[in-house]
Amino acid sequence: MEQNGEKVIEVKNVKKVYRMGRERILAVDDVSFEIYKGEFCCLLGTSGSGKSTLLNLMAGIEKLSTGQIIIKGKNIHKMSEKGLAKFRQRYLGFVFQSYNLINSMTALENVELPLVFKKVRPRSREKMAREMLTSVGLGKRMRHRPKEMSGGQQQRVGIARAFVAKPEIVFADEPTGNLDTRTTKEVMNIIKDIAKKNNQTIVMVTHDRSLAQYADKIIHILDGKIQEVEVVDREEICEVNAAEAAQQPEVKAVTVEEAISKLNQEQENIKEQVEIL
Numbered sequence: 001m002e003q004n005g006e007k008v009i010e011v012k013n014v015k016k017v018y019r020m021g022r023e024r025i026l027a028v029d030d031v032s033f034e035i036y037k038g039e040f041c042c043l044l045g046t047s048g049s050g051k052s053t054l055l056n057l058m059a060g061i062e063k064l065s066t067g068q069i070i071i072k073g074k075n076i077h078k079m080s081e082k083g084l085a086k087f088r089q090r091y092l093g094f095v096f097q098s099y100n101l102i103n104s105m106t107a108l109e110n111v112e113l114p115l116v117f118k119k120v121r122p123r124s125r126e127k128m129a130r131e132m133l134t135s136v137g138l139g140k141r142m143r144h145r146p147k148e149m150s151g152g153q154q155q156r157v158g159i160a161r162a163f164v165a166k167p168e169i170v171f172a173d174e175p176t177g178n179l180d181t182r183t184t185k186e187v188m189n190i191i192k193d194i195a196k197k198n199n200q201t202i203v204m205v206t207h208d209r210s211l212a213q214y215a216d217k218i219i220h221i222l223d224g225k226i227q228e229v230e231v232v233d234r235e236e237i238c239e240v241n242a243a244e245a246a247q248q249p250e251v252k253a254v255t256v257e258e259a260i261s262k263l264n265q266e267q268e269n270i271k272e273q274v275e276i277l
């Protein structure tokens with residue numbers, strides 16, 4: 001189908017090969033597509049189909065083997081590391097399945113983080129972060145740390161952090177993968193509403209067919225290849241009919257090893273934030 005508007009992302013004949021000793025894994029196999037400004041695009045496929053690899057290539061987190069990825073007219077894989085980091089700060093936001101919040105920081109401080117990297121002044125960045133947290137319904141949770149919030153609330157902090165600097169494009173990798181059905185709906189609606197209001201482009205990876213109903217474009221991936229591109233007529237989209245039974249929270253004992261591993265993960269998260277944001 002012909003589409004009008006500004007092409008914000010062009011993926012051209014992209015391949016990604018991983019080498020594991022003598023084994024060669026073709027994770028993304030000659031993929032081409034375009035995403036337009038303001039589109040909500042969903043990369044849909046089963047586990048191991050190559051969705052996350054493709055998203056990471058589009059976000060410049062992974063290096064491609066061949067092909068081109070053009071974002072806002074710029075070939076991102078030709079940029080220097082510094083140039084790419086600046087480009088990400090300016091144009092891109094990220095939402096992760098495991099939230100990737102910094103546990104030692106409050107919700108407010110987590111949301112302020114991209115603005116710190118953008119060198120926004122403290123007073124303005126606090127105001128922006130407060131407004132963003134209020135808009136995702138967390139006006140009363142600003143001083144809470146991630147562990148003092150539910151999974152859905154943590155992901156709302158993750159969304160506030162991804163959108164606070166008003167990036168043109170937000171990449172989301174299984175953003176509701178750890179949430180129950182009711183919270184998934186809330187989180188998806190928040191992402192969709194904020195993006196529509198500001199004409200932001202969303203690229204979301206999921207294996208969950210029911211989430212594709214939020215998208216304008218669904219790219220079906222199988223074995224690293226595009227099977228089909230569906231451009232959805234928004235008027236025809238109907239509400240998900242999924243069961244709303246909230247899951248029972250899991251009670252789990254934590255061993256000393258698990259606690260140490262969590263602390264190490266925390267360090268990794270901070271490092272990752274600094275690299276990505």
Ligand SMILES: Nc1ncnc2c1ncn2[C@@H]1O[C@H](COP(=O)(O)OP(=O)(O)OP(=O)(O)O)[C@@H](O)[C@H]1O
Binds near residue numbers: 025027049053
């Ligand atoms: N760093 C890596 N090194 C080697 N192989 C990898 C690496 N990352 C991914 N792969 C392989 O590439 C293929 C695609 O993986 P990818 O994570 O992109 O799939 P996915 O569709 O996102 O799966 P899931 O939904 O389970 O996350 C898989 O066969 C995977 O084993």
